[in-house]
Amino acid sequence: MSVDVRAPYKTRVRQALKDEALRTALDRATDQLSGRRAEAMAAVDAPRLRDEARRIREYAIDHLPELLEQLERNLTANGCQVHWARDAEEARLTVLEIARRHRVRHAVKSKSMVTEEIGLNEALERAGIKVVETDLGEYIIQLAGEPPSHIITPVIHKRVEDVSELFQRHLGMPATNDPADICATARRELRREFLRAEMGISGCNFAIAETGTVCIITNEGNGRMVTSMPRVYVAVAGIEKVVPRIEDAVLLWQTASRSATGQEMSVYFSLSSGPRRPGHADGPDEMHVILLDNGRSRILERGYRDALLCIRCGACINVCPVYREIGGHAYGATPYSGPIGAVITPLLAADVTAAKELPFASSLCGACRDACPVKIDLPRLLLDLRDEVIQRRASPALERAAVRAYSETMRRPVRYGLALRLAHWITRLVAGGKDGDVSRLPPPLNAWTRTRVFPSFAARSFHELCRRREQRSTRPPTE
Ligand code: SF4
Incomplete structure (x- = not known):
């Protein structure tokens, strides 16, 4: 093994x-x-x-x-x-x-x-x-x-x-x-x-x-x-x-x-x-x-009734792109792996945070829901569990801070515009002063670039390009 x-x-x-x-x-x-x-x-x-x-x-x-x-x-x-x-x-x-x-x-x-x-x-x-x-x-x-x-x-x-x-x-x-x-x-x-x-x-x-x-x-x-x-x-x-x-x-x-x-x-x-x-x-x-x-x-009391509908056929496991890469032992000592395992393992534990990583071991592509013969909406259950893990503050502090900052930024258009500009200049700086993909991000973001490139932020956002285009088309023609 x-x-x-x-x-x-x-x-x-x-x-x-x-x-x-x-x-x-x-x-x-x-x-x-x-x-x-x-x-x-x-x-x-x-x-x-x-x-x-x-x-x-x-x-x-x-x-x-x-x-x-x-x-x-x-x-x-x-x-x-x-x-x-x-x-x-x-x-x-x-x-x-x-x-x-x-x-x-x-x-x-x-x-x-x-x-x-x-x-x-x-x-x-x-x-x-x-x-x-x-x-x-x-x-x-x-x-x-x-x-x-x-x-x-x-x-x-x-x-x-x-x-x-x-x-x-x-x-x-x-x-x-x-x-x-x-x-x-x-x-x-x-x-x-x-x-x-x-x-x-x-x-x-x-x-x-x-x-x-x-x-x-x-x-x-x-x-x-x-x-x-x-x-x-x-x-x-x-x-x-x-x-x-x-x-x-x-x-x-x-x-x-x-x-x-x-x-x-x-x-x-x-x-x-x-x-x-x-x-x-x-x-x-x-x-x-x-x-x-x-x-x-307890699963019933907590509102996860659908997890108990499972007839353990394994169809959701066979179509799961995450399971197909990592196999069942990566889910730990639990006998339940794949999407249904990622749902019931934390739910069967007295404390959902005992297996807090498992609800995140999914791309939420929905293939499991389509394959399930009793039509369990597994992505929905995984999202609900993720929410519980976050509400219990069981996710890493840095991740929580990043999500809070992202949410604040997305709610304010001016801040969002400034953040985009800043992100463009930062990725340009990391890419050695050029536009283009970043092949190596500094820690703690380097996990992303260990196996893929990071596309750099554009100099102008889509909104900005549209606005400029509109302005050009409404400007009176010069003689
Ligand atoms: S496909 Fe549905 S019934 Fe079959 S193991 Fe997965 S969740 Fe259970």
């Missing part, structure tokens, strides 16, 4: 920008995913699908308390044990307590961003429990000791050669760059883990209130094995994942599949509605569902 996720933001970005191989990998993967998404959406009535998906998500978030109560009732009626967790610590302690009661030594996990969010793997490992990721991408980054760099394709930053080298080192695989051989090695190793795990852990794509059902979307079938093979199954669901009916979950599943990977539908859509019943051939003896808040209610 070329980016140290614990380093300060600017260092992370610099490290990512220096890594040519990372950018090549990102370009290739995001182009492919965006292309597939565009094709899959063009094959259906996309405006209608997006309207319908948004309507379902809006309804769910606007009726969250009632739907969550209904979900709890129906999960319990199905034989599940429901736990409420206010924050990450409560969720971790709940899982640890269940594991302790069942003397769990081995756990297998299906890909889940919410368990990354609460740092579950680290907590289990500290308690002496071996936890193995079973999604191939997650398995690879777990072996590499790295966090995911994309919510759908966590290993987007690695080449096949990197994966082969990793498998040779950790699993003793013979040297090969053949993806089929690499997959076969992973499959063999993971099968052993499935067979010996006492606990399966997953996230939750949708939780259906009317039936008390947890749904997970996968392409590898590992989700089904995680939820049905071990004795105990624990699903961790953010409270915003609830939907009213099974039809809603199916529509969102298809929307997420088309937007995420360009599939009509993912290969597996696993529904779990309780533990194994008498007469059932398989399934867990116990099923637990942890309903996690961890800042989601």
